[in-house]
Amino acid sequence: MDLDAVRTFVAAADAGRFQDAAAELSITQQAVSKRIATLEKILGVRLFTRTARGAKLTIDGQAFLPHARDLLRAEERAVASVRPGRRALRVDVIGRRLAPAAVLRGFHRAHPEVELDVVTLFDADAAVDAIRSGTIDASFRAVAMPGRKLPDDIEVAWALDEPIQLLTGPDHKLAAARAVTPAQLVGHRIWMPGIVPGTEWAAYYDALAAAFGLTIEITGPDFGTEPLLDTIADSRSLATFVGEQTRLVWPADHGLRRIAVRDPAPVYPHSLLWHRDNPHPALAALRDHLGSGRFDHSGTETWTPAWAKRSGPPRHPAPTRS
Numbered sequence: 320m321d322l323d324a325v326r327t328f329v330a331a332a333d334a335g336r337f338q339d340a341a342a343e344l345s346i347t348q349q350a351v352s353k354r355i356a357t358l359e360k361i362l363g364v365r366l367f368t369r370t371a372r373g374a375k376l377t378i379d380g381q382a383f384l385p386h387a388r389d390l391l392r393a394e395e396r397a398v399a400s401v402r403p404g405r406r407a408l409r410v411d412v413i414g415r416r417l418a419p420a421a422v423l424r425g426f427h428r429a430h431p432e433v434e435l436d437v438v439t440l441f442d443a444d445a446a447v448d449a450i451r452s453g454t455i456d457a458s459f460r461a462v463a464m465p466g467r468k469l470p471d472d473i474e475v476a477w478a479l480d481e482p483i484q485l486l487t488g489p490d491h492k493l494a495a496a497r498a499v500t501p502a503q504l505v506g507h508r509i510w511m512p513g514i515v516p517g518t519e520w521a522a523y524y525d526a527l528a529a530a531f532g533l534t535i536e537i538t539g540p541d542f543g544t545e546p547l548l549d550t551i552a553d554s555r556s557l558a559t560f561v562g563e564q565t566r567l568v569w570p571a572d573h574g575l576r577r578i579a580v581r582d583p584a585p586v587y588p589h590s591l592l593w594h595r596d597n598p599h600p601a602l603a604a605l606r607d608h609l610g611s612g613r614f615d616h617s618g619t620e621t622w623t624p625a626w627a628k629r630s631g632p633p634r635h636p637a638p639t640r641s
Contacts, residue, residue: 320358320361322394325358325391326532327340327344327351327354328358328366328380328383328384329384329387330344330351331351332376335372335375336373336374337351337373339373342520344463359397362379362383364377364380365377366383382528384586406434407436408435408456408601408605409454409455409456409457410435410436410438410455410457410459410605411440411455411457411458412444412459413440414439414572416544416565417562417566418479418562418563418587418589419478421566422459422589423502424600425433426604430604433601433604438455441518442517442519443460443461443463446460447469447473447592450473450592450593451470451472451473456593456594456601457592457593457597457602458591458592458593459517459592460590460592461476461520461522461523461590462592463626465522469592473593474592474593474595475591475592476610478571478589478590478609480621481563481586482563482579482580482584482585482621483560483586484560484561484562484578485558485559485577485579485580486551486561486567486574486575486578487551487555487575488553488555488575488576489552490554490555491555491556491557491576492555493558494576494578496578498580499581500580500582501527501533501580501583502531504580505531505532506532507556507558508536508609509534509557509560510547510558510559511535511559512538512542512545512547514535520587521537522624523587523588523624526624527585530622537637545569548573548575549567549573549582552569552573552575562587571613581620582619582620584621586621586623587623588623588627591605591606591609612619
């Protein structure tokens with residue numbers, strides 16, 4: 320149904336004269352008559368009768384009027400749902416247990432007026448495609464992995480460096496350590512079955528293993544987080560890496576240990592990606608939140624891959640060792 324015709328009908332019904340409706344809509348009286356005639360043809364009924372004083376609604380016109388108003392209100396709601404600043408900011412956080420989700424929760428606490436829609440996409444390629452198609456507004460990703468140049472219309476700003484921790488069971492040789500160095504991990508079996516070749520996190524851990532001579536195994540099926548924790552808890556030889564802000568819950572009798580890795584501290588480089596033409600005002604608020612300095616690890620010796628893109632915020636960037 321032609322909503323311009325519906326709008327014209329409502330204006331004519333409220334004004335009582337086609338001439339006044341034309342003035343309100345800034346169109347000619349002939350255009351008003353034409354639109355209403357088109358609407359009457361679509362509906363198969365007469366909506367107005369002409370009188371000496373103007374135009375009077377027929378019984379069918381009176382029946383249609385409240386529904387016509389509903390149509391125009393629905394149009395307003397539809398437009399408002401996609402108007403920048405009115406619809407929810409749609410952000411990809413990779414996984415709901417991971418650091419970007421925690422960062423976005425902090426942003427929501429600081430800006431409760433911003434409506435958020437949180438999604439999880441598989442990898443950086445899927446995230447970039449979704450940003451370019453308008454499916455999402457932004458994504459937290461480690462970019463740009465070797466051989467994967469970002470499109471020119473994708474903007475990138477550094478978000479946070481997340482320290483990597485070693486997770487062991489209570490009987491592992493390193494379980495009693497408060498901190499370990501990457502050099503102390505050489506020769507130990509680090510098991511990460513969730514790593515998928517070709518993804519940005521696979522590129523990160525490949526670079527980490529190569530830089531420090533570590534053994535990271537990705538063999539075996541990935542049954543999820545809980546089975547991985549069960550295996551690590553019962554093993555004397557297997558350990559795994561987790562992000563400092565990754566949310567993990569395990570039974571008390573597992574006795575798992577989260578151990579800091581230092582000198583240098585490997586950090587996972589999360590960046591925020593968005594389309595350069597995206598006008599959503601909440602994007603600026605999110606970037607300011609990330610650039611506040613609260614996610615800075617300055618003062619500690621850190622390592623991250625040489626390919627990690629480090630542009631934009633924060634205002635106090637952490638040192639990088641390649």
